[in-house]
Amino acid sequence: MTSLQSDLVVTTDPAEVGLDGGRLARLDRRLARWVDEGQLPGLLVTVARHGRLVHVGTYGHRDVEARLPVTPETRWRIYSMTKPVTSVAAMSLYEEGAFELNDPISRWLPEWADTRVYVAGSELNPVTVPQLEPIRVRHLLTHTAGITYGFHHAHPVDTLYRLQGFEWATPPGADNAEVSRQLAAMPLLFQPGSEWNYGMSTDVLGRLVEVVAGKLLDEVFEERVFGPLGMSETSFGLRPGDDVGSLARLYGPGVQPLPAPFEQGAHSRPTFLAGGAGLVSTAGDYLRFMEMLRSGGRTPSGDRVLGPRTLAYMVRNHLPGNVDLETYGRPLYAETPLRGVGFGLGFSMVLDPVRYGSVSSAGEYGWGGAASTAFWIDPVEELTVGFYTQLLPSSALPIRSHLRQLVNQALV
Numbered sequence: 532m533t534s535l536q537s538d539l540v541v542t543t544d545p546a547e548v549g550l551d552g553g554r555l556a557r558l559d560r561r562l563a564r565w566v567d568e569g570q571l572p573g574l575l576v577t578v579a580r581h582g583r584l585v586h587v588g589t590y591g592h593r594d595v596e597a598r599l600p601v602t603p604e605t606r607w608r609i610y611s612m613t614k615p616v617t618s619v620a621a622m623s624l625y626e627e628g629a630f631e632l633n634d635p636i637s638r639w640l641p642e643w644a645d646t647r648v649y650v651a652g653s654e655l656n657p658v659t660v661p662q663l664e665p666i667r668v669r670h671l672l673t674h675t676a677g678i679t680y681g682f683h684h685a686h687p688v689d690t691l692y693r694l695q696g697f698e699w700a701t702p703p704g705a706d707n708a709e710v711s712r713q714l715a716a717m718p719l720l721f722q723p724g725s726e727w728n729y730g731m732s733t734d735v736l737g738r739l740v741e742v743v744a745g746k747l748l749d750e751v752f753e754e755r756v757f758g759p760l761g762m763s764e765t766s767f768g769l770r771p772g773d774d775v776g777s778l779a780r781l782y783g784p785g786v787q788p789l790p791a792p793f794e795q796g797a798h799s800r801p802t803f804l805a806g807g808a809g810l811v812s813t814a815g816d817y818l819r820f821m822e823m824l825r826s827g828g829r830t831p832s833g834d835r836v837l838g839p840r841t842l843a844y845m846v847r848n849h850l851p852g853n854v855d856l857e858t859y860g861r862p863l864y865a866e867t868p869l870r871g872v873g874f875g876l877g878f879s880m881v882l883d884p885v886r887y888g889s890v891s892s893a894g895e896y897g898w899g900g901a902a903s904t905a906f907w908i909d910p911v912e913e914l915t916v917g918f919y920t921q922l923l924p925s926s927a928l929p930i931r932s933h934l935r936q937l938v939n940q941a942l943v
Contacts, residue, residue, distance in 0.1 A: 548580040554941035566591035573601040593779035610900030617806035618877025635665035642715035654690035677719030679730040727860035737806020765812040848873025
């Protein structure tokens, strides 16, 4: 694995790794148009192939009002791009024999032993039945536990989450243990393992990791992921001494600043260390994480975060019968299209590029974040792509589909 500099210095001509520089410039031009049209505040995009960084594009501002430009050092709220980090940390414990994927989570989180399952009724008077089988560790990793998000606005259980303070935030003062207890007190959306639904499963996984490891989640991340990879700029919120001005400001559609609770939530370490959405990071740090995945779990120094067979298992489709998310999931918001896409242990992956509707490779995997950040790794082309901005929600612009077609058309 080639060591990639955290300051994002490009040292490789794209032609040396089979990319056309002129065609790659189309990517920057298209992304810049969204900024010029007032639809994005600013952005940063990285492209690497065969472990060599060939393109870094920046444009626009990390803070529009203060006219602060995007730089390689800009920090970003990566939201659900936290999920792969939590999944990797969990599977590093799995490799030590700390649990099996079929273990019931109630072994470590007893509050989940008797969670009921919604079958009818309203959010104020739900009709529920007992679980037919327990929630297992693999259900958390694959989003098949029956846990949801309050912001879906698609089901009475989603409404119940919102009534309890779970939408774009969590109840004030609740730590990981308390969040797990409160979620377990609400009904599941469906019987564990019977469907796919994007939700707070990875947050519960983060709590399970804490109990299994006997440490807080940020300590586990530092020990098992950030330290080995040299990800010194990634943390749950800004740390004491960090420059608040280095954190890109958060915007809504039309590049409108979001209310203070959205903006200020990442200015310091939160009480709830959200394994599903809590990290801030830089493009250079996350590139180190992506390259570790691409190289089969190896760090730049040759040590290992994960074994290659474990990682290969994580990025296979774990939905029954190898079906896609559209077949097995619910038609609601997620960080990826559902058609032609499967889901493994913490990642989505392209099963059928034609059904997916975008130039891509079968087996390409990745995920994205609510503020329109995204990444993917193409193991066929040995390609990693990361994209960073701060536009909420991620459905506001078709950024991810444009990224794929513009990066892939440059492969020659």
